[in-house]
Every structure is written in structure tokens, then in C-alpha cells.
Amino acid sequence: MIDLTGKLLIELRDDTEVDALVDGRVRGFEPAPGDVKPKGSYQAFVVIVALDTVRMSRAPVQRATYAIRCYGATPQAAMALYGACSDTLHNIGPRLHADTGIYISFDTTGGTAEKDIDTGQPYVTFIAELIAPTQVVA
Amino acid sequence: MARGPSARVVLNRAAMRAVQVAIADGLFEVARTIVDVADPPDATPFGVGLVTQGGVLAYIGDKKVGGWSQRGTQPKKPRAVKVRGRGEIMAVAGFGFPGRFQETGTVHHAAQPFLTPAANRTVDHAAEIMAPIVAAELRKAG
Numbered sequence: 001m002i003d004l005t006g007k008l009l010i011e012l013r014d015d016t017e018v019d020a021l022v023d024g025r026v027r028g029f030e031p032a033p034g035d036v037k038p039k040g041s042y043q044a045f046v047v048i049v050a051l052d053t054v055r056m057s058r059a060p061v062q063r064a065t066y067a068i069r070c071y072g073a074t075p076q077a078a079m080a081l082y083g084a085c086s087d088t089l090h091n092i093g094p095r096l097h098a099d100t101g102i103y104i105s106f107d108t109t110g111g112t113a114e115k116d117i118d119t120g121q122p123y124v125t126f127i128a129e130l131i132a133p134t135q136v137v138a
Numbered sequence: 139m140a141r142g143p144s145a146r147v148v149l150n151r152a153a154m155r156a157v158q159v160a161i162a163d164g165l166f167e168v169a170r171t172i173v174d175v176a177d178p179p180d181a182t183p184f185g186v187g188l189v190t191q192g193g194v195l196a197y198i199g200d201k202k203v204g205g206w207s208q209r210g211t212q213p214k215k216p217r218a219v220k221v222r223g224r225g226e227i228m229a230v231a232g233f234g235f236p237g238r239f240q241e242t243g244t245v246h247h248a249a250q251p252f253l254t255p256a257a258n259r260t261v262d263h264a265a266e267i268m269a270p271i272v273a274a275e276l277r278k279a280g
Contacts, residue, residue: 029248029249030243030248031245035245036245036246047243049242049243049249049251050251051241051242051249051251051254051255052251052254052255052258054258063258065254065258067241067242067243067249067251069242069243071245112218114238116244116245117236117239117244118244118245118246118247119245119246121245125242
């Protein structure tokens, strides 16, 4: 079984449009120390959270679901970051990362604008679904 | 080219409505199973039931045809849910505040997904859950 979180993180971090907004701050599971700033000095970052990984019973294929939280300094910046992340993943077809494949990925929900309940920082959440093999494919 | 029904076909419009209701009831049961199967991380007694307020809604077009919640009251339609009057059949399953923050996390709280896994486990069995309900409704409709 292959964990796709790292592949997803690399895809978002390496995208020039996303990187221009977050300067490399794309994280898995939780923000890194220093990402979260108090009100007035918010900075953009992305957090990828694995929600579920369903493994097909008769084929070496998984359907992985991720929540992607796009934080911005303002609601507009958060929405712009969501747009960049969604463009990177939505309806993107087969690709290889070294010996790991991703058959296709989708933004399945669209973005929902929110404010973090702890810091008040605006962010947009969307759900991405990936269909990928569970085995090395090279 | 699209053609209308031939003279030999008699459309039973009342039965078509019964089919819609039967499917909506089946979907409602699938959604209710998702809520039942979900195991919120701060369920009672730890979180005094903050995320034990699961609920289900079912719509045919823009008309609500079913509602149920664990509290026993009718749930309110979430703002994000858009219902349209075009005859689409839809069921919605979810949990009240702060279920969303448990599911996807916050800056100081790691995500503890409970609804997506429950939905994925249940949707695989949707046909089995729906079949007896739909069949019973259709038998009633004749």
C-alpha cells in the first residue's frame, strides 16, 4: 500500500502558482511550527489531511480522500490559494512520481470559506479525491 | 431523433412519483446508516455529546421528503446544500457544530476524520440497504 500524502504534497508545493502564494509552506496533517501567526500577521499555508483511503478488493487500486485547507492572510487570498490548489489537482490525469502512479485526481467539493476557530485566520477547505495504484508501477 | 411514447405505451405518472419517493426513502436510509455507523471522536461521555448531533435530510427536487436527527428534532438544512426544483433526488447526512472541525482539523487541533470513513464504508453497501425499502414502497404503489 502506498501513502499518497507525500505525492500530493510535492505536487502542490512544486506548482509555481501555489508556491508563489505560500513560499513552500505546504504541510501534511498539521501546520509546521511558525506557520500559524497571530491576527495582523497571518501568512499563507496549506495543510493536507488524509480523510480516508479505500482499497479496492479485487484490484491493486486505492481511492484516497483528502481535505485540503488553504489558509490566507485575507479571505480573498485564501480563495485565490484555493483556486491555485484546485487547478493543480482537478481532473489531472495519469502521472508518475518516481515509481508511484496517480491515475487521476479531482476537486470533488469546491471550496468552502471559513475562519479558523482558534486564530480567526481565513481559510478555504476542499476535498480532493485521488485514484491510484496500491503498488509500485515502474 | 427523440420520439414521444407510442400509442401502445400508457404512462403511469402516479407510479413515476411513487418510484421517486421509493428511491428517496432508500437514499434516506443509506444516509441514516452513515450517521449511525459514524463514530465521532468526542462522543458522550467524553465531550458531553458535542458531535453526537447527527442528522439526515432527503429531498425530491426542492421538496423535503424526510428528516431525522439523533436528538429527535428535525435538522436544519445546511447553507451549503443547494436544492433545486428539477426532480433530483438527494439525501444529506452530517453532524452539527463542531463536527466539521473534528473532521478536517484546525490550526491547533489535528483532524480526526469520522464521517468520510463512515460514508465510504456505507456507500459500498448502498444497494443492499436500499433494495428492501425500494421494493416495499413499489409493492405498495402497485
